[in-house]
Each structure stands twice: as structure tokens, then as C-alpha cells.
Amino acid sequence: GAGVSQTPSNKVTEKGKYVELRCDPISGHTALYWYRQSLGQGPEFLIYFQGTGAADDSGLPNDRFFAVRPEGSVSTLKIQRTERGDSAVYLCASSVDRGADTQYFGPGTRLTVL
Amino acid sequence: GESVGLHLPTLSVQEGDNSIINCAYSNSASDYFIWYKQESGKGPQFIIDIRSNMDKRQGQRVTVLLNKTVKHLSLQIAATQPGDSAVYFCAEIGSGGGYNKLIFGAGTRLAVHP
Numbered sequence: 001g002a003g004v005s006q007t008p009s010n011k012v013t014e015k016g017k018y019v020e021l022r023c024d025p026i027s028g029h030t031a032l033y034w035y036r037q038s039l040g041q042g043p044e045f046l047i048y049f050q051g052t053g054a055a056d057d058s059g060l061p062n063d064r065f066f067a068v069r070p071e072g073s074v075s076t077l078k079i080q081r082t083e084r085g086d087s088a089v090y091l092c093a094s095s096v097d098r099g100a101d102t103q104y105f106g107p108g109t110r111l112t113v114l
Numbered sequence: 115g116e117s118v119g120l121h122l123p124t125l126s127v128q129e130g131d132n133s134i135i136n137c138a139y140s141n142s143a144s145d146y147f148i149w150y151k152q153e154s155g156k157g158p159q160f161i162i163d164i165r166s167n168m169d170k171r172q173g174q175r176v177t178v179l180l181n182k183t184v185k186h187l188s189l190q191i192a193a194t195q196p197g198d199s200a201v202y203f204c205a206e207i208g209s210g211g212g213y214n215k216l217i218f219g220a221g222t223r224l225a226v227h228p
Contacts, residue, residue, distance in 0.1 A: 004157070031214075033215075033216075035216070040220070040221075041220055042203050042205075042219050042220050042221055043158065043216070043218050044218070045208075045216065048213055048215060050213065055213065056213070056215065091157050091158070093157075093216075095214065098213050099213065099214070101146060101148075101163065101207070101214055102160055103214060103216060104160070105150075105157030105158045105159070106157050107155070107157050108156075108157050
């Protein structure tokens with residue numbers, strides 16, 4: 001079956017602009033996670049959704065970052081007033097449900113802020 | 115705070131040899147560990163996992179060893195193949211919350227030479 005998909009695969013934007021990154025989890029997975037991966041580093045947790053609600057957003061670096069999952073499936077990560085330091089690969093993962101161990105990752109969106 | 119790190123940033127091996135990738139973790143309360151493989155331009159791919167009540171777990175050509183006394187994990191790959199070339203991450207499940215917030219180390223790059 002289809003895995004986790006993310007769009008766009010690459011996004012180049014200018015400093016100060018607004019961007020949206022989309023994640024389509026595996027069908028039926030209720031848990032969804034966003035991670036951020038800087039070059040040469042491991043992914044870092046940003047936010048976790050269980051269904052429609054953000055159960056833990058403790059990893060979001062500041063209030064310029066926001067994520068939604070209005071219908072409990074597709075999620076959008078939104079970044080306002082982008083900064084060069086936001087440049088990274090943004091990864092999405094999903095798992096069957098809360099407490100399920102295996103998280104399946106998408107290919108990521110590479111964000112470059114000029 | 116909690117952290118997961120790796121001893122060796124780069125490992126070069128000959129095709130057919132066995133590979134061993136090491137990882138240290140700091141949170142003695144963690145009870146679940148996962149190894150992920152990440153190829154260039156792709157998201158992390160689940161390889162194998164182990165719970166803290168186990169010392170060893172085997173999969174197809176891979177074995178994970180857990181030493182809780184010294185808080186050390188290793189991933190052994192038998193008969194390494196060119197397709198094994200990738201960055202390998204160990205990840206620890208963050209404690210609390212009933213969900214699986216992954217904490218990744220920085221990664222080890224495995225280069226397999228013919």
C-alpha cells in the first residue's frame with residue numbers, strides 16, 4: 001500500500017515569507033509526527049498529533065511554527081516569517097495509533113530559505 | 115536532558131564483511147530502542163527494534179545488542195552489501211505520555227566498498 005507522502009519535495013523561499021508543508025499519512029494511522037532534520041544530524045521532534053488534536057507541540061522552536069490536522073488525516077506544517085535557520089528537511093511520520101511503536105516516515109520536504 | 119549519541123560518525127567496510135555500528139544513550143529509563151536506515155534523499159526506514167527486557171534481537175542479516183549496564187546499543191550487519199550504504203540512526207523512545215516521541219542520535223555513515 002501507499003506510504004507516507006509529503007509535498008512539496010523541495011521548497012525554496014525567501015527570508016520573511018510564509019510556507020506550508022503537507023503530509024499525507026498512511027491511511028488509517030491515527031498518530032502523526034513532524035520532525036526536523038538539519039544537515040548531518042538526526043531528526044528532531046517537533047509535534048505529535050493524535051487524531052485531530054496536537055497532543056504534544058513541545059518541539060516547535062517558536063511561535064512562527066504551527067501545525068494543523070483538521071480532519072485527523074492530512075497535516076500541514078506552517079512556518080511564518082521564515083528565517084535562514086529554518087532551512088532543513090522536514091519529515092513526517094505516522095503510526096497506527098497512540099502507543100504503536102513503528103513510525104513510518106515520509107521522504108521529507110527540503111526547505112531552503114534564501 | 116535525554117540524548118542518544120553515536121561513537122563513530124563514519125564506518126567504511128569491504129563488501130561481504132560484517133559491520134558493527136555503535137550507539138550510546140543517556141536515559142536509563144528508556145525502554146525501547148530502534149535502528150533506522152536513511153538513504154540519501156529518503157526518510158528514515160525502520161530496520162529493527164529492541165525492548166529493554168531483551169539483550170539481543172535478530173532479524174534478516176541484522177542483529178541488535180543492548181547492554182543496559184553501560185547504556186550501549188549496537189547494530190550488527192552480516193555480509194554487508196553495497197545496498198547497505200546509508201546513514202544509520204539509533205533512536206530512543208522518550209519516556210512518558212503514552213506515545214512514541216523518538217529521540218535520535220546524530221547518525222553513522224556506513225560506506226561499503228566492493
